[in-house]
Structures are given as structure tokens and as C-alpha cells.
Amino acid sequence: MERYMLRADPYLFGGGEGLRKKIPFVPSPHDVVKKMLSIADPKPDELLIDLGSGDGRMVISAARDYGCRSLGVEIDDVLIDHSRRRIQRLGLKNAEIVKADLHQFDLSDADIVTLYLLPETLKVLKPRLLNLKRGARIVSHDYRIPGLEPDEVYIVRSEKTGRNHLIYLYEID
Numbered sequence: 001m002e003r004y005m006l007r008a009d010p011y012l013f014g015g016g017e018g019l020r021k022k023i024p025f026v027p028s029p030h031d032v033v034k035k036m037l038s039i040a041d042p043k044p045d046e047l048l049i050d051l052g053s054g055d056g057r058m059v060i061s062a063a064r065d066y067g068c069r070s071l072g073v074e075i076d077d078v079l080i081d082h083s084r085r086r087i088q089r090l091g092l093k094n095a096e097i098v099k100a101d102l103h104q105f106d107l108s109d110a111d112i113v114t115l116y117l118l119p120e121t122l123k124v125l126k127p128r129l130l131n132l133k134r135g136a137r138i139v140s141h142d143y144r145i146p147g148l149e150p151d152e153v154y155i156v157r158s159e160k161t162g163r164n165h166l167i168y169l170y171e172i173d
């Protein structure tokens with residue numbers, strides 16, 4: 001079942017470190033993914049990382065449509081298997097899913113980081129995101145990084161959900 005609104009759940013997010021992994025899988029609709037990628041505009045020599053890559057749709061679209069190196073970080077085995085199988089079926093050599101905790105994953109090579117995570121998680125990630133290389137772009141679906149002014153805010157009306165989705169762009173200088 002696909003749900004299309006990522007909501008904070010106090011039972012999942014009130015409990016500190018041990019419960020961080022319980023961010024639910026809620027996919028970004030394909031039309032939102034497309035818009036996020038057009039905003040990020042990955043170049044073929046760039047690396048895009050989707051933190052919490054779900055069913056791999058962002059990673060796959062980036063690799064297939066932009067020819068960039070594309071890497072998903074995911075913790076859920078079922079989602080990892082599903083996205084790896086799709087990548088293999090499509091024969092995408094420039095796409096990869098890594099099983100890892102997004103809080104531990106090294107972001108130093110990233111040119112683009114895409115996010116569909118709750119504010120609580122974005123707050124924890126903030127220092128590491130601010131440490132991305134110069135010129136890097138962060139594109140966040142629906143939630144802004146707490147306490148950080150975005151460079152641009154976009155509104156996309158999704159055909160799939162029938163609602164407006166917000167996309168925040170941050171550029172590292």
C-alpha cells in the first residue's frame with residue numbers, strides 16, 4: 001500500500017536514538033521525484049545520494065534520466081531487495097543501493113542529497129548536511145531543514161496525490 005503523506009508520529013520519534021530507524025516508507029510520487037531532479041539538475045559526473053531511498057525510485061530516475069552516479073542509502077531489507085532488482089532489470093550500472101543507517105553514512109562525496117524525511121531527522125542531519133562539499137545541493141520533499149533558510153521553495157501539484165507538495169532547495173557555498 002502506498003501512502004503519500006509523511007507524518008510525524010510521537011511514538012516513533014519521541015524515543016531518541018534507538019527509534020530513529022522507524023521512519024516510515026512513504027514514497028515521493030513520481031511527478032514530485034521528477035521535479036526534485038529537475039531542480040537538482042544532476043550532471044553526468046556528479047553523485048546523487050538519496051538518504052532513505054525506499055523503493056529506489058529517486059535513485060533509478062536520476063541514473064536513468066540524468067546519467068549521474070546515483071546511490072540510495074536504505075535500512076529496510078525488503079525495500080533494498082526490491083530496488084536492487086529493479087536496478088538490475090533496467091541494467092543501470094550507475095545506480096546502487098547501500099544497506100546502511102543514514103545517520104552513519106559518509107556524505108563527503110555527494111554533489112546532491114535528496115531527502116524525504118521528517119523534521120526531527122532533518123534536525124539531527126543538519127550539521128552533516130551543512131558540511132557537504134561546496135556547490136552541493138540538498139533537495140528536501142515536504143519538510144524544511146529546521147532553522148535553515150532555503151535558497152528556493154517550489155510547490156508541485158501531484159497528479160497522483162491531488163495535493164501540493166513543497167520542495168526545498170539548499171545550496172552549499
Ligand SMILES: C[S@@+](CC[C@H](N)C(=O)[O-])C[C@H]1O[C@@H](n2cnc3c(N)ncnc32)[C@H](O)[C@@H]1O
Nearest residue numbers: 021023025026027028052054074075101102116
Ligand atoms: C519517507 S521514505 C522516502 C523514500 C524515498 N526517498 C522517496 O522519496 O520516495 C523514508 C525511507 O527512509 C528509510 N529509513 C528509515 N530510517 C532509516 C535509516 N536509519 N537509515 C536508512 N534508511 C532509513 C525508510 O525505510 C524509508 O524507506
